[in-house]
Amino acid sequence: MLICSVNxxxxxxxxxxxxxxxxxxxPDRQLVVLARPNVVPIWRMSPTADQVWPYPLGLSPIxxxxxxxxxxxxxxxxxxxxxxxxxxxxxxAGVPERVGLPGPLRRFLMxxxxxxxxxxxxxxxxxxxLDLLAPWASKTPPPSPILTVPPEARVNAIxxxxxxxxxxxxxxxxxxxxxxxxxxxxxFAEVGRRLASDRLGRVAVFGAASEKKLCERVAAACxxxxxxMAGQGGIEDWAAMLARCxxxxxxDSGGMHLAAALGVPVVAVFGAxxxxxxxxxxxxxxxxxxxxxxxxxxxxxxxxxxxAALETVSxxxxxxxxxxxxxxxxxxxxxxPLSS
Numbered sequence: 362m363l364i365c366s367v368n369x370x371x372x373x374x375x376x377x378x379x380x381x382x383x384x385x386x387x388p389d390r391q392l393v394v395l396a397r398p399n400v401v402p403i404w405r406m407s408p409t410a411d412q413v414w415p416y417p418l419g420l421s422p423i424x425x426x427x428x429x430x431x432x433x434x435x436x437x438x439x440x441x442x443x444x445x446x447x448x449x450x451x452x453x454a455g456v457p458e459r460v461g462l463p464g465p466l467r468r469f470l471m472x473x474x475x476x477x478x479x480x481x482x483x484x485x486x487x488x489x490x491l492d493l494l495a496p497w498a499s500k501t502p503p504p505s506p507i508l509t510v511p512p513e514a515r516v517n518a519i520x521x522x523x524x525x526x527x528x529x530x531x532x533x534x535x536x537x538x539x540x541x542x543x544x545x546x547x548x549f550a551e552v553g554r555r556l557a558s559d560r561l562g563r564v565a566v567f568g569a570a571s572e573k574k575l576c577e578r579v580a581a582a583c584x585x586x587x588x589x590m591a592g593q594g595g596i597e598d599w600a601a602m603l604a605r606c607x608x609x610x611x612x613d614s615g616g617m618h619l620a621a622a623l624g625v626p627v628v629a630v631f632g633a634x635x636x637x638x639x640x641x642x643x644x645x646x647x648x649x650x651x652x653x654x655x656x657x658x659x660x661x662x663x664x665x666x667x668x669a670a671l672e673t674v675s676x677x678x679x680x681x682x683x684x685x686x687x688x689x690x691x692x693x694x695x696x697x698p699l700s701s
Contacts, residue, residue, distance in 0.1 A: 366396035370615030377506035382495035402596035427453035518601035528562030533611035535572035539662035550582035633667035
């Protein structure tokens with residue numbers, strides 16, 4: 362079997378429960394994942410895939426992937442993204458059974474289209490993947506996403522953050538979707554300062570290399586004991602460092618989902634996007650929502666309405682959610698939130 366992966370870290374983590382159920386249903390079948398390089402580390406930290414094949418952008422990678430799929434004699438392919446490009450390797454390879462969600466030209470590209478069963482109790486994006494990959498389990502509580510941080514990444518986390526004795530407060534002020542999902546940097550810094558002044562730990566600011574200036578600005582505003590880890594190591598190292606945090610404050614982003622999948626308490630700031638659709642899959646999460654807006658699945662990178670919505674989220678709201686979450690999570694077990 363082959364899975365054509367979704368292309369973002371958050372989407373990948375929301376798909377993992379369904380993939381885990383598929384793996385458990387067919388333990389003796391080889392499961393291959395075709396994925397963009399940016400999410401390959403997530404799949405390699407998951408116990409589901411026997412092989413993970415990187416699938417970069419460009420025409421040549423499409424042709425190479427199609428040849429590899431054909432030579433591997435894949436019999437069934439599940440195409441998780443809705444795009445045409447994501448389906449091309451399995452179509453060109455002539456995979457006999459091609460299953461996917463609705464999308465452009467799906468009638469011609471897929472041999473079977475799965476329409477998700479939408480209802481008020483099944484709004485979360487993970488249910489789309491359950492309907493596609495594990496319909497036999499779509500009415501039962503799904504498992505939590507499972508990730509195993511590699512030992513070498515844990516060693517790197519000690520090198521970058523120091524030994525395990527120091528508690529950390531993680532701040533993730535960035536978001537790949539741009540300003541429309543970014544709570545103001547100065548508010549991240551204020552919450553970081555307040556939590557640090559409560560003696561809950563030192564502040565570490567995390568982000569991609571492209572967010573280095575943003576993270577350094579937030580770290581500097583948090584005080585002399587705060588550090589910026591933007592661009593330090595790969596995704597596995599990032600996961601190992603997030604796992605060291607006592608709590609994480611994050612925008613609606615891939616880092617938010619990654620921290621939650623590791624069992625770390627997370628306060629997630631949502632503006633115009635809808636936590637009913639994309640909240641992290643953890644009961645150790647508090648979603649702080651903007652006021653006066655209805656959630657939307659897709660927004661433009663610099664959407665003015667979304668930026669205005671984020672301005673309605675105060676530092677008191679986020680700080681209060683963090684203190685409440687810490688109190689609750691330190692005396693309650695971790696379980697998957699959609700099980701109730």
